[in-house]
Amino acid sequence: MSRTKGSVWRDVRFWRFAGQAIAVVVVILVLSYFLGNLTRNLRQLGIQFGFNFLRSQAGFGIGDRPIPYQPSDSYTQALLVGLVNSLRVIVTGIALATVVGVTAGIARLSDNWLVRNLSLVYVETLRNTPLLLQLFFWYFAVFFSLPPVDAAVRWFGVSLSKSGVQLPGGLQLSSEFSALLLGLSIYTGTFIAEVVRGAIQSVPQGQWEAGRSLGLKPAQLMRLVVFPQALRAMIPPLANQYLNLAKNSSLAIAIGYPDVYAVASTTFNQTGRAVEVMVLICATYLTISLVISLLLNLFNRSVQIVER
Template sequence: MAFWRNQKTRGWLYQLAALLLVAACIVWLADNTLENMRNRGIQSGFDFLSQPAGFAISESLFGYESTDTYWRAFLAGLGNTLKVAVVGIILTTILGVLLGVGRFSHNILIRGLCLTYVEVFRNVPLLLQLLMWYLVCVEWLPNVREAEPFLGIYLTKAGLALPWFGDMPVKAGFGIKGGVNLSPEFFALLLGLTIYTASYIAEIVRSGIASVPRGQREAALALGLSRGQTMRLIQLPQALRVIIPPLTNQYLNLTKNSSLAVAVGYPELVSIANTSLNQTGRAVECIAVIMAVYLTLSLLTSAFMGWYNRRSAIKER
């Protein structure tokens, strides 16, 4: 038999060809990029990270001044991404689970409302929802001057001010002092991400609960548990195994979707990178930073969830 008829040899030849093809593409692209950059006088390298950024960031977890370096600016952006992602994930889980469980209510009003919620918010693009929430925040909410607190909470054009352990927000001049203040950009983004993702989580929770065999529920009810107890102690824990893998995907989606903040002006990683890109012209580096950060976040989350999933999986003999 000729050697090219051999299955194994052919396998290796195909793989070698694929590898060469990919390598050739990369070399070709890199070569073009370098030549283009030379022609247009674009500088390359990550040395700009240690230069002063020169632009202001409206909010930051760690103190940031416009005289700080690009490196610090990216860090501030990452902080803002994580802030909205963590708060959003907590809120959307609560809302999503409530909506998903609501689909099993005996009350047809609750069932109908939960279904309507899911259908409405899942079928409109997130970007559009974000733009709408932002518009409502900055145009329809009252000015600080005319605002009246509701249970100590101020919801104004300046954003949301919440009481925090006895520290009540009060009006001071044009702004609000005290308590926890959320900017309208952050508030709109958080609202949009939470409401949109919750519609997906609700469906995941619903199908998770539906996957638990009927007998489990009937047995629990026969034992005299109430419907609430049955859901909490019997159905939800068993549904969790089905729920967790797609839930991880939704958490990752929420984190990735927080990049849409660039449309409402919340200074998270992508909008900082976008500003830096326009200022320095170093497109390759800035986009590489965005991709590297999101990839790391994705890999870390899936590693953690993989570990958690293995822990909660059924232990069989």
């Protein structure tokens, strides 16, 4: 029996399990303390924790309304409008940032001196400039300098004015949405460009030489041989950049775009429900981040080589 007990205390697996169990207990105790402290403070202020206020009338307008909304609607509907606005920016921004980043990343490795150095300037300049300043630039320096609607600039079927961008087909994008989308996409594209460049350079040189020996042109070599292999090393860091874009979208409040964070801030100012609103905001961004991570993990598994 003594040897059995001694072997348990020397078992690495036992100590790993014990360490994890202790960590879980500590986390539960800390959360219980803060929750109890929060409950006591709210009780002293005469506030009861709850989300019943979401059924009350919001009473404020929202500029960008992708779904029906009136100031007489509830806070729930207002927050739903903000959520849809956030998802519009995040989904479109991820797609646009990917195109910009992949293009710039490949251009960084171009044999053309001009293309290579233009990409270098783009990446190093915008990557080292605060995103908030870039959003201000796009909103105030670009869109505010455009003429009014009646004197809009038209270019290949696209109409540009102070009110935003009108695309063929009658699709209207507000200036706030356009500035936020461009700022997020171009900024995130600089980091994606470096991810793409590093992944391409990680492909063994023998693969390049094998493609050239088959007579493939540079574009064919990149598309058929190099890029598919680089994609396997590219996806994990790409997921981080997509998550950063999703969280950086909360800077929309700085230029007046009514995303979920901006609408939630207005809700908090009117209702005084700071804790409940913060819980909703955290849950929203956590859910969005988990969904992005899940989708990228599934895609990552689909492109990995299965060993037999």
